[in-house]
Amino acid sequence: MQFLSRRIYFDLKNHLDSPEMSVILGPRQAGKTTLMLKLMEELKASNKPAVYLNLDILEDKQYFLTQHTLIDRVQRLLGMEGVVFLDEIHRLENAGLYLKGLYDMKTPYKFVVSGSGSLELKANIMEPMTGRKREFLCMPLSFSEFAANRLSVNLKDLDSTIDSNKYELARLVDEYMAFGGYPRVVLSQTYEEKFSVLSEIYKSYLERDIEALLKVEKSGVFESLVRILASQVGNMVNKSELSSTLGVTERTIKKYTHLLEKTFIIAMVPPFYSRVRREITKSSKVFFMDLGMLALAQGRSPEVKFSEGGTFENACYLRLNELNLLERVKFWRSKTGAEVDFVIISPKTGKAIPVEVKSSVKEERPLSKSLISFIGKYKPNACFIYNRENSFESKRGNTKIGVLPYHYTLPGVG
Known part of the structure; x- marks a missing residue:
């Protein structure tokens, strides 16, 4: 074993x-x-x-x-x-x-x-x-667990070995984003074998868990819903629109998304609320709990491109999930259209920490207009930007700005 x-x-x-x-x-x-x-x-x-x-x-x-x-x-x-x-x-x-x-x-x-x-x-x-x-x-392996096993280092020592394993980590990021962290998939030797095992897990979930165990009446509709949610990953879910698209009641959509959450396939991230009325919205953003399952639900090849925004944002959500913050991960969007990908409510201070996801960041202009808007409104002590490979620090007013590659863990948050 x-x-x-x-x-x-x-x-x-x-x-x-x-x-x-x-x-x-x-x-x-x-x-x-x-x-x-x-x-x-x-x-x-x-x-x-x-x-x-x-x-x-x-x-x-x-x-x-x-x-x-x-x-x-x-x-x-x-x-x-x-x-x-x-x-x-x-x-x-x-x-x-x-x-x-x-x-x-x-x-x-x-x-x-x-x-x-x-x-x-x-x-x-x-x-x-x-x-x-x-x-x-017990979820599929996190990226930290995946990388530590592949690099044969202890989990607690992973961050200290990042610089010496920079190029190998970049390759591991691509593999993890393509195939996710189910143990049998991780242990499979070839891409073909990984895809075969992943397909088996995905099919088993739909046929065994949903059709048999959970007794879903309209399994075809359920499978279509999974595919639509995968295509909308990182975006807000409009249950009324889904109801119209799939030809079922909104109550059925709510039931099925609830099943997906309770069987650990998706997570619904709620909005960050404040007393500012212009920011009130009831819709949540959807993310998948494994990137390999996301790839299959999207019907795409596991040879993923890192630039795909929704996939990368989903990957970063899973990184935040490693911090055991549970319901403390949210997102922010105002009625004027300003949006920050994630807002973490610090368990230490209770303050909001914005986290943005970008494929790349320029040192001379790291902040988006939305992030500038959030900083101006809430005056956070720190904010973070996840990207492919850049790493540097900056500041705006009293807010410290940390730009981190995907394989870094957010410091001082969990």
Whole structure:
């Protein structure tokens, strides 16, 4: 089993000593099972008892009939202590109540549970498990994780090796933008193999998750919606317009975009609000959570061109997503047409930090009119501009301006 180093692995490892259940969520084939097997392998190497049970395996499924039958099985395998890994828990009816019952039995076991991202999983597990679990989100590899694995460096050391790996990083940026970060895709050796694996993941999502698990009534409409959203990536979504284009109700559009969000395929970024009435807008911008999935949804070759604005903006959104800012990432657009790609609400100061995305930046004129407008209105302490390769600092009034290549992490924000 080839293992890719992930931040989530160390977070899960550190949580093994907590009595809370560790619940791993995320899309299919993002690496949840691999994480569990790697943790179990390490535990056994340290002579610590651990067992893995998978609800997709018929032999294992029989032991989930009741909580008592499961504990009896675990006790026979582990004795009176150890870590229990339960995979594909979303296959279990009323999984949340089942896990709540397990937890409330006060057994001597630590439980690590995983399930693919679905509405059933969220509804059936999260609410009953309030106060009894910690969630861990397992997504496709971030660019930092992808680059660190390819360069064979520790994640924490990646930024310090950027200058010495400048040209290799530029090549890795292009590959990541083309194929994304699903582990099987990353581990594939040739472009042809990567495209084949990615196509399989994409098809599996539409056919298995959507048609079967989520029981979408109009799967053809759903697939068309995915393609349209991919063509509009980085732009505001007009649900009324989509309703007219696809010939379905606006309620259906809202339902389907909600499904796409909850299954970790897209993210809807809301506008940055202030007390200035001229900036009020209700539409959100759409981004995909994996660049390879975006490429397939757009129906284009994985040989991506870096200059494609929507793709690059999506890539930069994923970079911001690495900072674990969640709902703190927004965008700004005034009714006069001024727009800033992203606005981060700093968790440290609560102040707005504008982030603009450009294919290239000139040192003598780094700021767009929209960014100048935002700085004049909100007086941020700092602003950042992501671009292909330039790196320099500047200033406008009291606002520090940082121009960064894509492979740099925003400093002092997360």
